[in-house]
Amino acid sequence: KKKISIAIDGPAAAGKSTVAKRLAEALSYVYIDTGAMYRALTYCALRRGVDVHDEKQLMNVLNDTYIELKPSPAGQLVFANGENVTEEIRNNDVTNNVSYVAKHPAVREEMVKRQRELGRHGGVVMDGRDIGTNVLPHAEVKIFLLASVEERAKRRHEENIARGIPSSLEQLKEEIARRDQIDSQRAVAPLKKAEDAIEIDTTSLSIDEVVDRIMCIVYERV
Numbered sequence: 522k523k524k525i526s527i528a529i530d531g532p533a534a535a536g537k538s539t540v541a542k543r544l545a546e547a548l549s550y551v552y553i554d555t556g557a558m559y560r561a562l563t564y565c566a567l568r569r570g571v572d573v574h575d576e577k578q579l580m581n582v583l584n585d586t587y588i589e590l591k592p593s594p595a596g597q598l599v600f601a602n603g604e605n606v607t608e609e610i611r612n613n614d615v616t617n618n619v620s621y622v623a624k625h626p627a628v629r630e631e632m633v634k635r636q637r638e639l640g641r642h643g644g645v646v647m648d649g650r651d652i653g654t655n656v657l658p659h660a661e662v663k664i665f666l667l668a669s670v671e672e673r674a675k676r677r678h679e680e681n682i683a684r685g686i687p688s689s690l691e692q693l694k695e696e697i698a699r700r701d702q703i704d705s706q707r708a709v710a711p712l713k714k715a716e717d718a719i720e721i722d723t724t725s726l727s728i729d730e731v732v733d734r735i736m737c738i739v740y741e742r743v
């Protein structure tokens with residue numbers, strides 16, 4: 522059977538990573554969370570006191586940060602220079618700064634290079650914002666996942682509560698909307714549906730339903 526590439530793009534908290542992980546498991550493919558790479562850089566930069574608007578300094582950090590994504594039974598683990606930063610890259614400080622870091626052309630160029638390298642053998646499910654449009658323009662399957670801001674904030678809110686993290690629905694709505702705005706309006710590889718991507722609005726769908734729909738599309742193409 523052919524090992525294809527699957528690109529999953531869409532706005533913040535649309536369920537991309539949950540769905541991508543499930544697809545990768547079902548197909549025995551590698552899951553690559555590109556957002557985690559931008560988050561790892563953001564975390565390392567903030568820790569060093571680097572200004573997220575300073576491209577040169579960010580590049581210095583990126584050039585000496587080796588980022589690894591490792592599958593584990595508990596989910597994907599993220600390492601920066603061998604240090605496990607899986608939890609840290611999800612904190613609010615990182616979440617609210619990552620879109621500024623991801624705006625810089627030089628940062629994106631280096632990240633895209635690393636991502637293409639990880640995807641070069643196929644058999645990957647890659648999720649992000651510019652996978653179908655830019656990182657893997659020849660991916661056999663491209664999916665654009667959507668959901669209303671209200672629904673996405675609600676899902677994140679419930680996730681936070683289940684994890685015992687303090688959470689405000691109103692604040693989440695604002696943060697998600699702001700991140701989408703920055704990601705959609707940047708000059709380089711903005712968040713955008715690829716022309717040949719299939720759009721799925723997940724607002725009223727369960728995870729199983731979304732995964733099933735995508736699996737049907739995949740089986741038409743392998």
Ligand code: C5P
Nearest residue numbers: 555556557559619620623649650651700
């Ligand atoms: O997917 P996640 O929400 O973890 O991504 C965090 C941020 O990383 C996004 O809001 C976006 O600014 C950036 N990103 C990106 N391109 C990607 C993946 C993520 O610009 N391919």
